Amino acid sequence: MTETIAETQTETVPKGRYSGKVDIGLKTPKYLVELAQVSKHFGSNHVLKGVSLRVKPGEVCSIIGPSGAGKSTLLRCINLLETPDSGNMVVAGQYVDLGKPQDRRALLSLRRNVGMVFQSFNLFPHLTVMDNIALPQRRVLKRTEAEAKEHGMELLERVGLADKADSYPAKISGGQQQRVAIARALALEPKAMLFDEPTSALDPELAQEVLTVMKEVASSGMTMLVVTHEMNFARNVGDHLVVMEDGAIIEEGDPEQIMSDPAQERTRQFLAAVINH
Amino acid sequence: MNTFEFWGDNFPQMLAGMGVSLQLTLGALVMGIPLGLLLALGVSSKLRLLRWVCLALVEVGRGAPALVVLYVVYYGLPVLKLSPEAMTCxxxxxxxxxxxxxxxxxxxxxxxxxxxxxxxxxxxxMPGLDVLRFIIIPQGLRVAIPSLMGFAIQIFQATSLTYSITVREVTAVSYSVASQTFRALEIFTLAGIMYAIITIPASWLTNKVEQRLTLRH
Incomplete structure (x- = not known):
């Protein structure tokens, strides 16, 4: 089964596609996130069919594709919120053999390097905005309360929400909650950020304020993997575009190039559907 | 001696009895709720043995009437060569x-x-224990607060059962007054009023808290 997939994949892979071997010998890795042959089943459903992907430091990689393509699952495998069945990866210099059960310390150190922003924001509802940002810093980075709050305030200013520090999440808008969630993830000074459809639960207007913050984060040099339906973001902010369908990458490369002249018919159909909706 | 004079005469010892009832309630809650939290975590544990032991403790504790539990402790501990006071039991x-x-x-x-x-x-x-301590337990307890307050009222009423193991709480005091004066109706009415003075505002408070917690989220 795996062999067949590997074969078909090499055949259909466009030129220059990554073959799927993690390079662990390099002292200064060329890639900040490197996935090789990541495979995942949910029951009998093969959701990731040996996906390989490389993201350079500072790169913004957008992942698009129809729902059920495995985009979110792929993202969630990178910080091991999902446990893949097989494959391996290097994330911020840390090698992970995905076929094995993960050691607790390795898991925490991996997650420390990778921030994540969720579609449904997932703020801690019982804590104020400031405490949402301060608590992980105190517990994970062992910062003092004062340090955590000072740093938290800087980040809230950065996302334009300094005046909401003492509000509870339920009292602020979805767009504001998502900006807090971004600040909370940034507070741990991650090497890469994963965005799982960060604007899908928001009205266009609120989505825009989140996209503005994401753009600012991208321009600060953060390595970002963004699962999104925002084609403008993918095109204008993204450096690399990945198109997924049915648990595999069907096409990847320069966003401008793919959007104006996709190599795959399926990509063309998908783009036509999302752009004209 | 009319009823009010009778109540007035016996009020000091009734009040002392109520003190014992409140003390028992507070003690049961202060010790029982943290243990309840531990049992809740135990029942949710992945370790099968721990889960079963905790589940058995919970089911027996909920299945047996509080009075039976009191008797088991009161008559059981002496069998183990322990002779605790009634209050301890x-x-x-x-x-x-x-x-x-x-x-x-x-x-x-x-x-x-x-x-x-x-x-x-x-x-x-965040490490697993931190997630439990800072995220799951605070949110979970908040949700449980109204039912815990409701339970506090019930266990306050249940302290009257300790009368049967010779604790001098307000029901026991009423009983001894009744047997000395033969004015059972009057003294138990006073006892009822005294319980109600505590439970009725406590129920209001429970409702208030419930409303506030729902508003917040």
Whole structure:
């Protein structure tokens, strides 16, 4: 089964596609996130069919594709919120053999390097905005309360929400909650950020304020993997575009190039559907 | 001596009895709720043996009437060559009943915590114990507060059962007054009023708290 997939994949892979071997010998890795042959089943459903992907430091990689393509699952495998069945990866210099059960310390150190922003924001509802940002810093980075709050305030200013520090999440808008969630993830000074459809639960207007913050984060040099339906973001902010369908990458490369002249018919159909909706 | 004079004469000892009832309630809650939390975590544990032991403790504690639990403690401990005072037995029995019941309320609260916030905590590299301590338990307990307050009222009423193991709480005081004066109706009416003076405002408070907690989220 795996062999067949590997074969078909090499055949259909466009030129220059990554073959799927993690390079662990390099002292200064060329890639900040490197996935090789990541495979995942949910029951009998093969959701990731040996996906390989490389993201350079500072790169913004957008992942698009129809729902059920495995985009979110792929993202969630990178910080091991999902446990893949097989494959391996290097994330911020840390090698992970995905076929094995993960050691607790390795898991925490991996997650420390990778921030994540969720579609449904997932703020801690019982804590104020400031405490949402301060608590992980105190517990994970062992910062003092004062340090955590000072740093938290800087980040809230950065996302334009300094005046909401003492509000509870339920009292602020979805767009504001998502900006807090971004600040909370940034507070741990991650090497890469994963965005799982960060604007899908928001009205266009609120989505825009989140996209503005994401753009600012991208321009600060953060390595970002963004699962999104925002084609403008993918095109204008993204450096690399990945198109997924049915648990595999069907096409990847320069966003401008793919959007104006996709190599795959399926990509063309998908783009036509999302752009004209 | 009319009823009010009769009540007035006996009020000091009734009040002392009520003090004992409140003391027992407080003790049962202060010891029982933390134990209830531990049982709730135990019942949710992945370790099968721990889960079964905790589940058995909870089910027996909820299944057996509080009075039976009190008798088992009161007549059981001497068999083990221990001779605790009646008050100690009352604390033990009521605490056990409290922890068995509250563990279920707390477990319900813990289960209601949104998986999203738990997942976010994991994604933020918070260790499992931290996730439990800072994310799951505070949110879960908050949800459980109204039912815990409701239970506190029930266990306060249940302290009257300790009369049967010779604790001098307000029901026991009423009983001895009744047997000396043969004015049972009047003295038990006073006892009822005294219980109600505490339970009725406590129920209001429970409703208020419930409303406030729903508003907040």
């Amino acid at each position: 009352a604390y033990i029995g009521l605490t056990y009943t409290t922890c068995a019941y509250t563990s279920e309320y707390i477990r319900g609260g813990l289960k209601s915590v949104s998986p999203g916030s738990i997942e976010a905590a994991h994604a933020l590299a």
